[in-house]
Amino acid sequence: MVHALSFDIEDWFHLVGIPELEDTSKWDTRPSIVEDKTDLILSIIDEFEVKATFFVLGWIAKKYPNISKKIVAAGHELGTHSFWHRRVYELTPEIFYKDLKLSIDVLQDQTGSKINGFRAPSFSIIPGSEWAFDVIKEVGLIYDASLFPALRGHGGFPCKVEPHIINYLDYQIPELPMSIFKLGQVSIPFSGGGYLRALPYFLIDYGFQSFEKKGIPVVVYLHPRDFATDQPTVPMPFHRKFKSYVGLSSTEKKLRSLLQKYNFTTCE
Numbered sequence: 001m002v003h004a005l006s007f008d009i010e011d012w013f014h015l016v017g018i019p020e021l022e023d024t025s026k027w028d029t030r031p032s033i034v035e036d037k038t039d040l041i042l043s044i045i046d047e048f049e050v051k052a053t054f055f056v057l058g059w060i061a062k063k064y065p066n067i068s069k070k071i072v073a074a075g076h077e078l079g080t081h082s083f084w085h086r087r088v089y090e091l092t093p094e095i096f097y098k099d100l101k102l103s104i105d106v107l108q109d110q111t112g113s114k115i116n117g118f119r120a121p122s123f124s125i126i127p128g129s130e131w132a133f134d135v136i137k138e139v140g141l142i143y144d145a146s147l148f149p150a151l152r153g154h155g156g157f158p159c160k161v162e163p164h165i166i167n168y169l170d171y172q173i174p175e176l177p178m179s180i181f182k183l184g185q186v187s188i189p190f191s192g193g194g195y196l197r198a199l200p201y202f203l204i205d206y207g208f209q210s211f212e213k214k215g216i217p218v219v220v221y222l223h224p225r226d227f228a229t230d231q232p233t234v235p236m237p238f239h240r241k242f243k244s245y246v247g248l249s250s251t252e253k254k255l256r257s258l259l260q261k262y263n264f265t266t267c268e
Contacts, residue, residue, distance in 0.1 A: 003208070003218040004176060005052040005264035006079075006145065007041055008119060009034065009060055009067060012225040012232060014085045015244060016122050020234040024084065027059070033231050034060055037224030038067055042074055044252065048259040052076050053267040055119040055145070058083030058103030065110050072111040077266040079117035079145070080104050087124035088132050088146075097135045104139060117267055119221075120146035123155030123178065133168040143174040145219070145267050150180045150187040162216040176267050179218045181207045192221035197247030201254055208262060219267070220258065226251045 011034040013021045038054075045052055054071045056078060061068045071078055082088075083103040088096060104115045118141050125132045125146045136144055144166070147157040161180050165172045179191045189195040190207035211218045225231055229248045236244070258264075 001212045001215070001217065002263045002265050003211075003220065004145075004267045005045070005050060006119070006219065006221045006267050007038075007052060007054050008081050008221060008223050009038055009054050009056040009071075010081060010085055010121075010223060010225075011060065012228060013234075014057065014121075015236075015240075016085065016087055016124075018234060018236050018240065020236070028063075031232060033228040034224045035064055035067060037227045039070075040227055040252075041222070041224065042070060042076075044255060045076075045259065046074060048256075050259055050264045051266050052264065053079050053117060053145075055079040055081040055117070056103075056107060057081045057085055058099075058106045059085070061103070061106045061110060068107055068110050072113050077117070077268050078107055078111060078113050078115060079119065079267065080107060080115050080141075081119055082121055085121045087122055088120045089124050089126050089129040093131050093135055096132060097138065100135060100139050100141075104141075116142045117176075118144055118146065120144075120155075123148035123152065123157075126155055126157055130168060133166060133173055137171060137173060143176065143268065145176040147175055147177040148180075148189070149177050150189060152189070162214075176219060178221065179207065179211060179216075181210050191218050193223065193226065194243035194246060196220070196222065196254060197226060197251055198243070201250075201257060204254065204258070205261075208258070218262075220255075220264070222251065222255065 013030045080103045083099045148155045166175045180187045
């Protein structure tokens, strides 16, 4: 059984829905952790000789062009995470097209690699914003990894938990959704971000084993900030603070344990 390993390359201040961080003109002045922690991620997965997909934010690629070049040089897949890290359902199709196209152009110009996959910021393709699939096709992408098959703060889309084909208008697009397992009637995301940081390892391992028994690949997704125990903080509601900063010191150990026990490859 082979699972999908992915990283969304953005900085700590790209958290959505936090008023203190919404002014994009201040991003250039904020301290950054993205280069250092992306290097850490690359070194860890190189140690285990594993290839992964890096969904890189266009803004990050433009500011730090060496990041995407390092990713491609190491033999990993490069995907787009949009340019401005805005929630898709808040955009119009026209604005989303411009944002997505800009991010793809930056990444392809930097590396010469064709960009085939997309992950929406905060998994923000939700019911009512299916028009995004039309834009994804229009800009030349060949698969999506944006759907989160459970309710969450900024996303949630009812769909299968396994890779599947989305039929939209007169075409089809392959979808790689995030991984959720059921514990009774409760849906538990277990393999990425704050969920992976907050859960004890035995529950994460249980999720992997349950997916393997069904022949379904797990999708791991992490961010550079998930490894940054000393990242800056800004005022935010308690529930967001908990999810943003819980378990930061456990991320590297959990990732290493998964890489040692399970097989991984790129999303593509």
